Structures are given as structure tokens and as C-alpha cells.
Amino acid sequence: MRTRRGISYPKVNNICCEKRREGNENMIHSRKRFKPSSGTPVVTLSGQCDFLDTLPDDIVLFILAKLGATAGCPSDFVSVLSTCKRLNALGVHSLVLSKASPKAFAFKSENWSESAHRFLKQCSDAGNVEACYTLGMIRFYCLQNRGSGASLMAKAAINSHAPALYALAVIQFNGSGGSKTDKDLRAGVALCARAAFLGHIDALRELGHCLQEGYGVRQNIVEGPAVFGSSQRP
Incomplete structure (x- = not known):
């Protein structure tokens, strides 16, 4: 539509299309999880900031080590590792596993699995004395692996x-x-x-x-x- 001065009004359909296009772009961007730059918190789906990603690794390791040392059952510690990839990677660091409490890997017989065995071995490999003793007893008496079980118990006994x-x-x-x-x-x-x-x-x-x-x-x-x-x- 043109005015007397020759100026054209934008068509209504064009305005609607542009607004719809802008709305779609905003919706797409809102669904993305922005990667943090240096010191910049991550924007979550709800629009809130994830300040965990701004913490350096050594602080996160310290927090996870405290959590593992005070865990009352395996789920208290393992559930945190499934939160995100970063916590999952740092949660199995030797500095964390070496300080894990006995209750953090006190799996009941009905909950015993290959993943539980692997986690307990990771703790013993990290130098966790209690894990060496526990895994040694399990291998010696339950899994009938006498040599490996006695070796792990001896590793704990040396300490x-x-x-x-x-x-x-x-x-x-x-x-x-x-x-x-x-x-x-x-x-x-x-x-x-x-x-x-x-x-x-x-x-x-x-x-x-x-x-x-x-x-x-x-x-x-x-x-x-x-x-x-x-x-x-x-």
C-alpha cells in the first residue's frame, strides 16, 4: 500500500512472517545449551545459569572428594556421577576415589553387578585401602579368585x-x-x-x-x- 508521498507500508503478511521467523529463531536458540566462555556460566533450558561450569576442576574435585568421603550409601555418590559428563569424568578421578568411604561402595549382594565390581576395582586401583580389603574378601571367598583376593588384602595389610x-x-x-x-x-x-x-x-x-x-x-x-x-x- 502506497501513501500520497510514495511511501509504501509493509504488507501485513510480511510482518506476520517476519515475527514468526524471529520467534522460531528465538525458540531454536533457547533450546540450545550454550558452551561457556572463560568465566561465563552456562544457560540452561529454563534460562537459568549453571555456575558449576565456571568452577575450576580442582575445586570440583575437592567437593566430590568430600561427598565420597561422607556418602552414606552407594547411591549418594553414584547418583551425582550421572548428573553430567563433567561430574562423571571427575568423579572417577583417583583423588576422589582414594578418599571414598566404605559406605560409598558397600553394595548389597542382590545389587552386585559388573559395574559395581568395576567401580570397586577403580577405588582399589586409586589406593583406597578399604576398597582393597573389601574387593579382596569378595574375590577370595565369593568369586573363588584366591590369588587376586589375597593380593588385594595384602595390599591393605601393608597399610x-x-x-x-x-x-x-x-x-x-x-x-x-x-x-x-x-x-x-x-x-x-x-x-x-x-x-x-x-x-x-x-x-x-x-x-x-x-x-x-x-x-x-x-x-x-x-x-x-x-x-x-x-x-x-x-
Whole structure:
């Protein structure tokens, strides 16, 4: 439509098309997750900012390590790893897994799976002493992998892990995983004494029996009952 001065009004259809085109472009852009530039928070689908992406890796690792160390069950920690790719990658860092609490990988037997086995192995490979002991016990007694299980328990025992020391002592006493001739009573007593020194009650009680009966060690009818009695005290 033209005016007297020769100026044309834009057609109504053109205006509607342009507005529709602009609206579609805005809708497309709003669906995209913008990659952050340096120090710029990410825009989420709801239009809010994701400030997690502005944090450096060392701070995120520190937070995840604290979370893993205080987790009350596996889902408390594993559910966070499934939040995004970045948390999933940083969550399995050795600095995080080495400090994970025993409850973070305390999988129940009905929930045991290959992924649980893999996660527990990642923790043990990261140097988590409790994970080494737990995976060692599972492999030795449940999966019948004696060599690997004993090796993992020994790895924990080297780091003065009392339950691992006592578990190895029981293996030496019983000759578990081998024949009766594979028993090493002296080694069992030595491991038991070390675990008892670290405060393991069952090891202290077993050491008392060994001293009293002369089992793997020279009999001492005075020290034996005394050691056994100390294990009964609260």
C-alpha cells in the first residue's frame, strides 16, 4: 500500500512472517545449551545459569572428594556421577576415589553387578585401602579368585589395615585356598598380633587363645588368659 508521498507500508503478511521467523529463531536458540566462555556460566533450558561450569576442576574435585568421603550409601555418590559428563569424568578421578568411604561402595549382594565390581576395582586401583580389603574378601571367598583376593588384602595389610591383617591371619591358620600343608601357624600368629596391636578385638581374642594353647607360638599360660581377658573389656 502506497501513501500520497510514495511511501509504501509493509504488507501485513510480511510482518506476520517476519515475527514468526524471529520467534522460531528465538525458540531454536533457547533450546540450545550454550558452551561457556572463560568465566561465563552456562544457560540452561529454563534460562537459568549453571555456575558449576565456571568452577575450576580442582575445586570440583575437592567437593566430590568430600561427598565420597561422607556418602552414606552407594547411591549418594553414584547418583551425582550421572548428573553430567563433567561430574562423571571427575568423579572417577583417583583423588576422589582414594578418599571414598566404605559406605560409598558397600553394595548389597542382590545389587552386585559388573559395574559395581568395576567401580570397586577403580577405588582399589586409586589406593583406597578399604576398597582393597573389601574387593579382596569378595574375590577370595565369593568369586573363588584366591590369588587376586589375597593380593588385594595384602595390599591393605601393608597399610596397617587391621581387618585385612586379621583376615590374612585366618587364611594362614586354616590354609584357606590350599591344602592342609599350606598352613603357616607362625605367620598367622604374627599377623594376628599385628592386628591386635592395632585394636582389632577378634585378633586380640585369637592371640590370647594361641598363647594359652601354644598354637603357633610358645605356650604362655600367664599371658594367654591376660590377653584374652583384655579382649572382653569394653
